[in-house]
Amino acid sequence: MSKGNSGLFSKSTANATLLLAIAYKAINNMISNTKGGNRKSMAVGAYDSKTGRIATAFAGNIPDKIHPELLKRAKEIGGIDSKGLTDRNTVGVCAEFHAINSLLLSGSNLSDIRLTKAIRPRTGKIQPFCANCLKMFADIIKLS
Numbered sequence: 001m002s003k004g005n006s007g008l009f010s011k012s013t014a015n016a017t018l019l020l021a022i023a024y025k026a027i028n029n030m031i032s033n034t035k036g037g038n039r040k041s042m043a044v045g046a047y048d049s050k051t052g053r054i055a056t057a058f059a060g061n062i063p064d065k066i067h068p069e070l071l072k073r074a075k076e077i078g079g080i081d082s083k084g085l086t087d088r089n090t091v092g093v094c095a096e097f098h099a100i101n102s103l104l105l106s107g108s109n110l111s112d113i114r115l116t117k118a119i120r121p122r123t124g125k126i127q128p129f130c131a132n133c134l135k136m137f138a139d140i141i142k143l144s
């Protein structure tokens with residue numbers, strides 16, 4: 001009999017799987033509990049792999065308060081309110097930006113944050129991350 005390492009998943013993997021499932025459920029709740037939620041362009045969830053804190057967000061207006069780390073990252077692709085690396089997106093509007101910003105503002109460390117896939121509420125289908133998010137959140141996406 002080997003000692004330890006007997007579970008199918010490591011504790012952290014199991015935890016991540018559970019948090020991801022909770023985050024997807026939270027996205028669905030947000031969509032159904034928000035007036036016009038189905039007509040929003042995009043929704044995403046993020047979670048803190050250490051604390052289990054979860055944030056969900058729709059794409060929308062640039063947040064009033066933006067964490068310094070996101071300001072720094074945004075600057076590298078043209079800054080908040082620029083098109084960044086895209087033709088038509090605006091840096092700061094994406095659901096991913098909102099969800100990660102919420103977690104950072106509530107005390108999470110960037111290195112602990114993970115993302116769900118981005119969901120189009122109208123169809124429930126997964127949408128690819130935009131070029132701005134792929135660049136700004138490359139480290140998070142890689143670990144998610």
Ligand SMILES: [Zn+2]
Nearest residue numbers: 094130132133
């Ligand atoms: Zn984006």
